[in-house]
Amino acid sequence: MPENCDPIIEVRDLYISFYTYAGVVKAIEGVSFTVCRGETYCLVGETGCGKSVTSKALTRLIQAPGRIEKGRVIYYPKPGHPIDITSLDEGELRKIRGGEIAYIIQDPSAALDPLYTIGFHIAETMNAHGLVRSIREGFREAVKYLNKALMPDPEERVKSYPHELSGGMKQRGVIATSLSTKPKVLVADEPTTAVDVTIQAQIMKLLKELKSGEGLTLILITHNMGLVAEMCDRVAVMYAGRIVEEGAVLDIFKSPKHPYTRALLNAVINPLVRTSKLESIPGTVPDLIRPPRGCRFHPRCPFSSEICLERPPSFLIGQDHKVACWLYKDEAQGVEG
Amino acid sequence: MSSEEREVYEKKVLDKLVDLLLDNLTHAIDRVRPGWKVRNEARVEEFKLTLYALNRSPPGLLGLSLVSFFILIALIGPYIAPFSYDMPLVLCDRNAYLAPPGTIITVKEGSLCSEVYGIKPGNYTLILGADDYGRDLFSRILYGARTSFVVAVLVMAIGPLIGITLGLISGYRGGSVDETIMRITDVFIAFPGLILAIAFSAVLPGRVSEILDMFPPLASATLSLFALKPEHVGALANLVSVIIALWIVWWPGYTRIVRGMVLSARENVYVEAARAIGVPTHSILFRHILPNILGPILVFLTLDFGGVILVEAGLSFLGLGAVPPIADWGRIVYDGAEYFPRAWWLVFFPGLATLLAVLGFNLIGDSLRDVLDPKTRRRIEFRVKGKR
Numbered sequence: 001m002p003e004n005c006d007p008i009i010e011v012r013d014l015y016i017s018f019y020t021y022a023g024v025v026k027a028i029e030g031v032s033f034t035v036c037r038g039e040t041y042c043l044v045g046e047t048g049c050g051k052s053v054t055s056k057a058l059t060r061l062i063q064a065p066g067r068i069e070k071g072r073v074i075y076y077p078k079p080g081h082p083i084d085i086t087s088l089d090e091g092e093l094r095k096i097r098g099g100e101i102a103y104i105i106q107d108p109s110a111a112l113d114p115l116y117t118i119g120f121h122i123a124e125t126m127n128a129h130g131l132v133r134s135i136r137e138g139f140r141e142a143v144k145y146l147n148k149a150l151m152p153d154p155e156e157r158v159k160s161y162p163h164e165l166s167g168g169m170k171q172r173g174v175i176a177t178s179l180s181t182k183p184k185v186l187v188a189d190e191p192t193t194a195v196d197v198t199i200q201a202q203i204m205k206l207l208k209e210l211k212s213g214e215g216l217t218l219i220l221i222t223h224n225m226g227l228v229a230e231m232c233d234r235v236a237v238m239y240a241g242r243i244v245e246e247g248a249v250l251d252i253f254k255s256p257k258h259p260y261t262r263a264l265l266n267a268v269i270n271p272l273v274r275t276s277k278l279e280s281i282p283g284t285v286p287d288l289i290r291p292p293r294g295c296r297f298h299p300r301c302p303f304s305s306e307i308c309l310e311r312p313p314s315f316l317i318g319q320d321h322k323v324a325c326w327l328y329k330d331e332a333q334g335v336e337g
Numbered sequence: 338m339s340s341e342e343r344e345v346y347e348k349k350v351l352d353k354l355v356d357l358l359l360d361n362l363t364h365a366i367d368r369v370r371p372g373w374k375v376r377n378e379a380r381v382e383e384f385k386l387t388l389y390a391l392n393r394s395p396p397g398l399l400g401l402s403l404v405s406f407f408i409l410i411a412l413i414g415p416y417i418a419p420f421s422y423d424m425p426l427v428l429c430d431r432n433a434y435l436a437p438p439g440t441i442i443t444v445k446e447g448s449l450c451s452e453v454y455g456i457k458p459g460n461y462t463l464i465l466g467a468d469d470y471g472r473d474l475f476s477r478i479l480y481g482a483r484t485s486f487v488v489a490v491l492v493m494a495i496g497p498l499i500g501i502t503l504g505l506i507s508g509y510r511g512g513s514v515d516e517t518i519m520r521i522t523d524v525f526i527a528f529p530g531l532i533l534a535i536a537f538s539a540v541l542p543g544r545v546s547e548i549l550d551m552f553p554p555l556a557s558a559t560l561s562l563f564a565l566k567p568e569h570v571g572a573l574a575n576l577v578s579v580i581i582a583l584w585i586v587w588w589p590g591y592t593r594i595v596r597g598m599v600l601s602a603r604e605n606v607y608v609e610a611a612r613a614i615g616v617p618t619h620s621i622l623f624r625h626i627l628p629n630i631l632g633p634i635l636v637f638l639t640l641d642f643g644g645v646i647l648v649e650a651g652l653s654f655l656g657l658g659a660v661p662p663i664a665d666w667g668r669i670v671y672d673g674a675e676y677f678p679r680a681w682w683l684v685f686f687p688g689l690a691t692l693l694a695v696l697g698f699n700l701i702g703d704s705l706r707d708v709l710d711p712k713t714r715r716r717i718e719f720r721v722k723g724k725r
Contacts, residue, residue, distance in 0.1 A: 061613055064511050098615030105613065110606035113625050124624070128616045177614060 005036040006079050008185060008217050009058060009101075014071035016053055016062060023289040027053050027066070028241045032314075032336075035185075037079070040211065040218040042228050042249070045238035046264075048285055051221045054238070055187050058219075059097045060085060075100065077184065099129045102183035106190040108170035112162040118146070118173040119158035122180045129181045142180070149176035150206055168199035175206065179214070186210075187219045192227065204231060225268045229253055234320070237261045240286050240296040246314075247321035257323040259301045295325070303327055351392040359385055390708045397708070400700025407694045411486030414479035415564035419461065422480040423566070423662035424454060426463075426471035433471030435680045436463050466682040468673060472662070474682060478690050480664035483564050485694065488576070488658075489645040492583040497638060499584070500591025505622045507592065508599025518592065525589040531648065537582030538575070538657040545581070546574035565663065572660045579649060579658040587645070594637060598630040605629070632709040636702050643698030650691050666691045 123138025146154035283300035298308035315332035426433035429450035653667030673683025
C-alpha cells in the first residue's frame with residue numbers, strides 16, 4: 001500500500017465459487033487489495049482470470065450459481081467509517097449500488113434496455129436513488145448528465161432509443177447514467193472493448209476528466225496493457241483467480257517480478273520497453289474446477305520448482321510492490337497473506 | 338415487378354380505414370393534450386404497421402371480425418334480444434314448445450302473455466327456434482354471449498395476473514423461492530384443470546352465496562354485469578363459483594411460461610446493469626423484464642381467452658356453473674341434449690356460437706404471433722412500405 005493511502009475499498013481474503021453441474025469452479029481464491037481514495041486502480045489479466053467477478057463482488061452482484069464463500073469487502077464512504085458490504089442487507093446494499101459505487105458495463109449496446117430512451121435510463125436511476133421525485137423530473141435532469149458525458153446534442157439524444165445511437169454514444173449514455181447518482185467509486189469493466197479505437201481514446205479521455213473533475217475513484221478492469229500504462233496509478237495483475245503481483249504502474253512496467261507478469265508483458269507491446277519480438281505464454285489457462293496445487297501458474301512457469309506446490313504468500317519487495325512468487329522469498333521485506 | 342406483387346404493395350382499403358381512424362384519433366388527442374402527436378408519432382406509426390400487418394393476414398381478419406362481433410353481441414346483446422332470456426313463450430302460443438327455427442308464433446290481445454309479461458300482441462318469428470319452455474333460442478344465445486364474455490374477462494383479468502406475477506418472482510429470484518413456487522405449480526398442472534375446476538365449482542357455491550348475501554351491492558353489481566333479472570340472484574353463486582374455480586386453476590400455465598422467459602430475459606446485460614445501478618427489484622421485474630417478454634404472453638392470453646370460454650361452456654354442460662334459467666351456451670346444449678336429435682337446433686346453434694367465438698380468439702392469437710414476432714413483422718412492414 002502506498003504511503004498516505006486513504007482506503008475507500010478494501011477487499012480482504014475473498015473467495016468466490018460457482019456451483020456448476022461440472023463441479024465447483026473456484027473462480028476467486030484469496031484475493032485481497034486496497035483501493036485508495038481518488039486513485040485509478042487497475043485489475044489486469046487474461047479472459048477468465050476473475051477480474052469481472054472480483055469487480056461484481058464489490059457490491060455483491062454475484063448471482064447464483066456463484067457464491068461469495070469467504071472474505072470481506074469493506075467500503076469507506078468517509079475516512080474511518082467502514083461499511084461491511086458482505087454482511088449488508090439488500091435494501092442498504094441497493095443504496096450503495098449505483099449511489100456510491102457505480103458500474104460502467106463493458107458492452108454499452110447490451111447495457112441499455114432497448115425499450116427505453118437514454119433519458120429514461122438516467123431518470124430511472126436517479127429516481128431509484130431518490131434524487132428526483134419522478135421519472136419526468138429525472139428526464140429534465142438527464143440532459144445535464146449527458147452534457148457531462150460529452151454526448152453531442154444532449155437535448156435531442158435524451159429522447160433517443162438505444163438503437164438510434166452509435167456505440168460511442170451509447171457508451172456515453174451508460175456513463176451519464178452511472179454519473180447521475182454522483183457516485184464516489186466508478187468501476188469500469190472493460191469500458192472500451194465494444195467500441196473502436198477512436199471512440200476508445202475519447203472514452204478514456206472522458207473518464208480521466210471526470211475522475212479529476214468529480215473527485216471519483218476509478219477501478220478499471222482491462223486486459224489492455226496500453227490502457228493500463230496510460231490510465232492507472234496502481235495495478236493488480238490477476239491470474240486464475242488470484243492476484244499475482246500488485247504495485248505502482250511504473251514498477252510493474254519497468255521491473256515486472258512475477259514470471260506471469262513478465263510473460264504477459266512480453267506478449268504485448270510494452271509501451272515503456274523496447275521489444276523486438278512478442279512471445280506467447282506456453283500452455284493454457286488452468287481448469288478452475290481442479291486448479292493446480294500451490295501456485296496456480298507453476299505448470300506454465302519456466303522457473304517452477306518443488307516449493308511451487310505450496311501456495312506462495314504475497315512478498316513485499318520494495319515500496320508498494322507485492323508479488324506472490326517463491327522466487328522472491330529471500331529478498332522480501334515482508335510477507336502478507 | 339409482376340402485377341401480383343404490385344397488388345401486394347398497394348395499400349388496401351382496410352389500411353386506409355386504419356389511417357383514417359388513427360389519424361383522427363391522434364388529432365383528437367392532440368387537441369386535448371397539445372404536442373402529443375409529435376411526441377408519439379413513431380409509436381402511432383408502429384401501431385399502424387401492426388394493423389397493416391394484421392390486414393394482410395386473412396385468418397387474422399376473420400378472427401378479428403369474429404371476436405369483435407362476439408364482443409359487440411356480449412355488450413349489446415341483452416338490449417337487442419327480442420325476448421327476455423327466461424320468457425316461457427309456451428304461455429303465449431303452444432307452437433312455441435320446441436319450436437323449430439323459423440316458427441311464427443302469435444301473441445293474442447288480452448292473453449296472459451301481453452297482460453302479465455308485457456309482450457306486444459302480434460306475430461313473432463322465432464329465428465332459431467325455441468326450447469321446451471318455449472324460450473326463444475336466439476334471445477338466449479344473445480344473453481349467453483354476455484355470460485361467456487363476462488366469465489372470460491373476469492377469469493382472464495385475475496388468473497393470468499397471478500400466474501405472471503408468480504412466474505416473474507420465481508424466475509427472477511431463483512433458488513428455494515423458485516423451487517417452492519414451481520413445485521406448487523407442478524401439483525396444479527399434474528391435476529387435470531377441468532377436474533379441479535369441477536371440484537371447486539361444486540364446493541364453493543354455498544360459501545359464495547353467503548358472501549353475496551352479506552354484500553347486497555356486490556350481488557346487484559354482479560347481476561347487472563351478467564344482465565340478469567333481480568329475481569335470479571340465487572343463480573349468481575354458481576356463476577361466481579365457476580369464476581373463482583377458474584381463477585384457482587388458470588394460473589399455473591402462465592407461471593410456467595413466464596418463468597421460462599424470465600430465466601432467459603434476466604440474463605440480459607441491461608438487467609444486470611439495472612441491478613448494478615441500484616434499481617429496486619420490482620422496477621426491474623415490471624419495467625425491464627415484463628415488457629421484454631410481453632409479446633409471447635399477449636399471444637398466449639389471446640389464445641387462452643377462447644380456452645376460458647370453452648372450459649366455462651364445458652362446466653355448464655356438466656351441470657356446473659350457470660343454472661336454469663340463466664342463458665349460457667354450455668347449459669343450453671346440456672338442456673337441449675335431452676331432445677336431441679328431434680330438436681337439433683337447441684344443440685347446434687349454441688354449439689356453433691361457442692365454436693365461432695373460440696375460433697375467433699384462436700385465429701387472432703395465431704396471427705398476433707406473426708405480427709408481434711419481429712422477424713415476420715419486418716417482412717410485412719417492407720411490403721407495406723415499398724409503395725409509399
